[in-house]
Amino acid sequence: MLEEPSLVLLETATLNALQAIVGENRVLTDDDSLRHYGRDWTRFYQPAPSAIVLPGSVDEVQAIVRLAADQKLALVPSGGRTGLSAGSVACNGEIVLALDRMNSISDFNPMDRTVRCGAGVITEQLQQFAANQGLYYPVDFASAGSSQIGGNISTNAGGIKVIRHGMTRDWVAGLKLVTGTGELLDLNQGLIKNNAGYDLRQLAIGAEGTLGIVVEATMQLDRAPRDLAVMVLGVSDMSAIMEVLTAFQAAIELSAFEFFSELALQKVVEHQGLQRPFETPCEYYALLEFEQADESVLDQAMVLFEQCVERGWVLDGTVSQSETQAKNLWRLREDISETITPWTPYKNDISTVISKVPAFLAEVDAAVKKSYPDFEIVWFGHIGDGNVHLNILKPDALSVDEFRAQCGEVSQWVFEIVQRYGGSVSAEHGVGLLKKDYLHYSRSPLEIEIMKQIKKVFDPQGIMNPGKIFDL
Amino acid sequence: MLEEPSLVLLETATLNALQAIVGENRVLTDDDSLRHYGRDWTRFYQPAPSAIVLPGSVDEVQAIVRLAADQKLALVPSGGRTGLSAGSVACNGEIVLALDRMNSISDFNPMDRTVRCGAGVITEQLQQFAANQGLYYPVDFASAGSSQIGGNISTNAGGIKVIRHGMTRDWVAGLKLVTGTGELLDLNQGLIKNNAGYDLRQLAIGAEGTLGIVVEATMQLDRAPRDLAVMVLGVSDMSAIMEVLTAFQAAIELSAFEFFSELALQKVVEHQGLQRPFETPCEYYALLEFEQADESVLDQAMVLFEQCVERGWVLDGTVSQSETQAKNLWRLREDISETITPWTPYKNDISTVISKVPAFLAEVDAAVKKSYPDFEIVWFGHIGDGNVHLNILKPDALSVDEFRAQCGEVSQWVFEIVQRYGGSVSAEHGVGLLKKDYLHYSRSPLEIEIMKQIKKVFDPQGIMNPGKIFDL
Incomplete structure (x- = not known):
């Protein structure tokens, strides 16, 4: 019911001018297009763009931005629209500038x-291209099949390999950005080492399109990993999982260290037709991945596994014997998000430093259960990076609106706990519209003021994705 | 002769106010101190600070900056003063704020x-502290014994392990910065994942103190590497060295890939009492370092070595059999800079993308030799990152002043070539005073204008290390 686009009209002269830039059939104003391009995977906002424009070149993007700057028209850059913080939602009559055609x-x-x-x-x-060259693009996450590089850069996308390979930030060797005045910045030009002045590239990464539109990037690729082994370990409690992390990290270069709760496992096994990794039920499970350069790595992993069992941290475990088994173990983690979608879950993507995760989780659990004992909490996430995804399933008895209202309260408690732990209100999903009212739990008033001033430097008219991250 | 401090006087009231903040004996105005704290390893500027202040806490730094902001007095932050671009030189009556005491x-x-x-x-x-914990701080370079973490961060120091471990930027998990108004920013707080708004930490890294003073940092440590092997290979020419890099990188995780020329080797062997790695004279030498997780890595390296010999890329080579041998091979590369100091070398630290290095070097060589056939060029550097250090030795027949004048011309040619190659006029040493007139060879007028505007956001009075990187 929230998803019908409102009718916002651009002046005919403006539509004509846009058509003159990109071609007649590349300015879309039909309802389906406005609905499709006006929103992302967040479902709390009514899409209401005034038009969708599909440029095919950097020149065309610059011409559109100049036109928008002249007429003070707001622009929303649009990639794969898989965002979870409404960073690319257009619900206020903005022109959506969709980069789909710039895909070479x-x-x-x-x-x-x-x-x-x-x-x-x-x-x-890009992942496939790299693989075809015998190389590797290591940033990977559930929406890799539809998310776009420009969006990944604008949200500094993270995912499941951050513990070893970092965020998108670490793979951007060069970046072309069209600023709010339509000028083109060609930042860092693919260099590995460049200490000639401020690294403006870093500012544009994760700026969610508020400083300009990412139009092109030079991406770094990596050596392809060989023979990735996956281990799933059942642990006694949250502190045990952290001990396991420390023990393995001291000896083995992990490429992933994920976790999920027993409830998450139950749901995913039941709904995806998967096998439990082993029969022993455990409070939490850790999924580890590492490269087997040779047999000694697996031997070492087995020794560590046994030590973790002896110490009482690990109750049971399994390791993949083939690529298929590795894939199936990964599905236990990766299919959780899709599995729980029917429960209209409340989602929150938060982080602390790694060592504080157990206490942090316990506090959030307690706060939710105190007021809403019937709420089912599904925890999973990238715990090796201190990044947890909190998911609360809607009880059948509650309407979506009632549930959302109660979750508004939950957000408040969660962010207060985040603040007390010095954590982040958005670990990897960005701020967008969804979290801008909570930004102050992670960033000081001075930091937010500096961000606003920096935005004015890049975008003096305030036309680039206005209202995202903060209001000016 | 350039090294006598000028006499610049602060008002007595100001000196008293500074003493009230840090204590009487921590405001220095004697000649020796002004000379010592007024300059870095660059030797082209006459130190002329008005006073040296040695705060012992973040509060004291903030109080000093507030005082300076009130009276519009320029501040130069000072770390180990090992910089090579005059980023921490005070030659204009500035107050030097030395962070030596904040060393816990x-x-x-x-x-x-x-x-x-x-x-x-x-x-x-920090390296030693990490080692004592069984961990590793991987940023390393020749001046590690005197450079300070605050300075490393402010210049985004690089060094010899960048190919695997990145620059200082990659190891700063949290950063405290005192801005030009004396306010404290506590940036990122040690988090691995934090996409809550612009990453201002990244801006402060490499800003050479022009946005504020780095007062504290949370540094990330890494797993300690085991059993590092060092290989030195003699190659037929520069393109061969790049082929060797590509071949090794496809199979082995290299932690260093350095190079030096035959002339560099001759100088260092002669003056440091070291052995040549092997008798065969080669135009260039590559030094590779990698972790031997087990024997198979060395076996693989030997196979690659043989393949490189068969292809004619490598003429001869050696590999360390012990830690001592590894250290001695490293000295062939690391002692070059010190070895050539008596020749009053002209130094330049530049980069291109890796693949363009051979053509780039050839153009620089040709440009220098065309006009100055008697100049001896010593090349070395971090070629695995595209970062080369150009060193030209002063011919005995030339006075230092004549030589410097001619090198001014050389700089012009070099930076024109850098610009044509889309390279950086400062790969890892920063801009400071030394390169600000050349910044436009790497950065567009718009980029420079944006940097200036950003500086004004952090430092509205323009008191933070003014005149470094650019003039306002």
């Missing part, structure tokens, strides 16, 4: 291990 | 693998 991959250089991507390149397309 | 290491957390460092912690002190 070019200028691959095997020695530099870099490749040039249009902002509209799909994450999976 | 605290709050080590073995699970997070983080530790809190005052800005004045010496790099080697």
Whole structure:
């Protein structure tokens, strides 16, 4: 019911001017397009863009931005729209600038291990391209099949390999950004080492389109990992999981360290037709992944496993014997989000430093259960990075609106706990519209004021994705 | 002759106010102190600070900055003063704020693998602290024994392990910065994942103190590497060295890939009493380092070595059989800079993308030799990152002043070539005073204008290290 686009009209002269830039059939104003391009995977906002524009080149993007700047029209850059914080939602008559057509991959250089991507390149397309060259693009997450590189950069996308390979930030060797005045910044040009002045590239990464539109990037690729082994361990409690992390990290280069709760496992096994990793029920499970350069790594992992069992941290465990088994173990973690969708879950993506996760989780659990003892909490996430995803399932007895209202309260408690722990109100999903009212739980008034001033430097008219992250 | 401090006087009331903040004996105005604290390892500027202040706490730094802001007095933050671009030179009556006393290491957390460092912690002190915990601080370079963490962060120090471990930027989990108004920013608080608004921490890193003073940092530590092997290979020419890099990187995780020329080797062998790695003279040498997790890695390296010989890329080579041998091979590379100091070398620290290095070097060589055939060029550097250090030795026949004048011309040619290659005029040494007139060869007028505007956001009075990187 929230999903009908409102009718917002652009002046005919403006529509004509946009058509003159991109071609007649690349300015869309039909209801389906406004609905499709006006929102992301967040479902709390009514899409209401005034038009969708599909430029095919950097020049066209610049011309659109200049037009918008002249007429003070708000622009929302749009990638795969898989965001979970409404960073690319257009619900206020904005023009959506969709980068879908700028999806070419070019200028691959095997020695530099870099490749040039249009902002509209799909994450999976880049992963596949890298694989075809015997290389690896290591940023990976559930929406890789539809998210776009420009969006990944604008939200500094994280995912399941951050513990070893970092965030999207770490793979952007060069970046082209069209500022709010329509000018083009060509930042860092693919260099590994460049200490000539402020690294403006870093500012644009994670700025959610509020400083400008990412139109192209030179992405760094990595050596392809060989023979990834996956281990799933059942642990006695949350502090045990952290001890396991420390023990393994001291000896083995982990490429993933994920976790999920027994409830998450039950749901995913039941609904995806998967096998439990082992019969022993445990409060939490850790999923570890590492490269087996040779047999000694697996031997070492087995020794560590036994030590963890002896210490009482680990109750049971299994390790993949084949690529298929590894994939199936990964599904236990990766299919959780999709599995719980029918319960209209409340979702929150938060982080603390790693060592504080157990106490942090316990506090959130207690706060929720005190007021809402019937709420089912599904925990999972990238615990090796201190990043947990809190999911609360809607009880059948509650309407969606009642549930949302109660979850509003929950958010308040959660963010207060986040603040007390010095954590982040958005670990990897960004702020967008969804979390801007909570930004002050993680950032000081001075920091927020500095951000606003910096936005004015890049976007003096305030037309670039206005109202996202903060209000000016 | 350039090294006598000028006499610049602060008003007595100001001196008294500074003494009231830090204590009487921590405001220095004697000639020796002004000379010592007024300059860095660059030797082209006459130190002329008005006073040296040695605060012992963040509060004291804030009080000093507030005083300076009130009276519009310029401040130069000062760490180990090992910079090579005059980023911490005070030659214009500035007050030097030296962070030497803020050198405590605290709050080590073995699970997070983080530790809190005052800005004045010496790099080697942090390396040693990490080693004592069985961990590793991987940023390393020639001046690690005197450079300070605050300075490393402010210049985004690089060094010899960047190919695997990145720059200082990659190891700063949290950062406290005192802005130009004396306010304290506590940025990122040690989090691995934090997408809550612009990452202002990234802006402060590499800003050379122009946005504020780094007073404290939470540094990330890494797993300690085991059994590092060092290989030195003699190659036929520069393109061969790049082929060797590509071949090794496809199979082995290299922790260093350095290079030096035959002339560099000759100088260092002669003056440091070291052995040549092997008798075959080669145009260039590559030094590779990698972790031997087990024997198979060395076996693989030997196979790659043989393949490189078969292809004609490598003429000869050696590999360390012990830690001592590894250290001695490293000295062939690391002792070059010190070895050539008596020749009053012209130095330049530049980069391109890796694949363009051979053509880039050839152009620089040709440009220098065309006009100055008697100049001896010593090349070395971090070629695995595209970062080369150009060193030209002063011919005995030339006076220092004549040589410097001619090198001014050389700089012009070099930076024109850098610009044509889309490279950086400062790969890892920063801009400071030395390169600000050349910044436009790497950064567009718009980028420079944006940097200036950003500086005004953090430092509205323009008192933080004014005149470094750019003039306002």
